[in-house]
Amino acid sequence: MPATLPTALDHQRLIAQLQQGQDGALKALYDAFAGVTYRVCLRMLASPEDAEEVLQDAFLRLEAQAGRYDPARGTVQTFVLTIAHHLCLERLRARRARPQARDGALGDPAFDLPASAPRHDPLNQALIESALSALNASDRQLLEDMFFGGFTHAELTVRTGLPLGTVKSRLRRALLKLRERMQP
Incomplete structure (x- = not known):
């Protein structure tokens, strides 16, 4: 067993x-x-x-x-x-x-x-990949730069040339969309 x-x-x-x-x-x-x-x-x-x-x-x-x-x-x-x-x-x-x-x-x-995700949970991995692929490319890149690159909001504005408010709202929208897609 x-x-x-x-x-x-x-x-x-x-x-x-x-x-x-x-x-x-x-x-x-x-x-x-x-x-x-x-x-x-x-x-x-x-x-x-x-x-x-x-x-x-x-x-x-x-x-x-x-x-x-x-x-x-x-x-x-x-x-x-x-x-x-x-x-x-x-x-x-x-x-x-x-x-x-x-x-x-x-x-x-x-x-x-x-x-x-952990090796024992391929379903969770597929869910994460699906949720990330649902984001538009620029929002996904902002999210990856923030989370994996460690860039602050201010640093992202310099990197992208976007206003600070736009960076913050796009990140929030991307996180909310991920949360929505990740709900069971």
């Missing part, structure tokens, strides 16, 4: 156990979310070393901030990915403050990895 996959309720139990300091809870959460978290970090940072460091830092921060998890605001996976995303943004902004030579660039095919 095949093993059953952990559910969102199982993940919420694990975060509650982590909040109580129970042994094994952090490891179980790491096992559940390390793969997708690493892929998001690698997509954003384009450096395996940086992605691994942020992955470790994200789970250390998860342990410290487990008490801030609110199931009304999203799943445990969303909470973990948000922590990792913020750490990646910090690293990207630090890079811009002190530029460094890099072997690869975000446009390099070797680093253009999709931030896919």
Whole structure:
């Protein structure tokens, strides 16, 4: 009989156990979310070393901030990915403050990895790809630049030549459209 996959309720139990300091809870959460978290970090940072460091830092921060998890605001996976995303943004902004030579660039095919859903959920991956493909190309590019490139709204206005209000409204519209398409 095949093993059953952990559910969102199982993940919420694990975060509650982590909040109580129970042994094994952090490891179980790491096992559940390390793969997708690493892929998001690698997509954003384009450096395996940086992605691994942020992955470790994200789970250390998860342990410290487990008490801030609110199931009304999203799943445990969303909470973990948000922590990792913020750490990646910090690293990207630090890079811009002190530029460094890099072997690869975000446009390099070797680093253009999709931030896919966990391997055990191909249906979720298809849903994400479908939702993203429903966006018009310019809105999708803005969203990818903001999320994966770590660009602020102000930086996006400079990159695109669009007014700040237009950038913000297009991003909001794209996020709302994604949310609408992702609803079960």
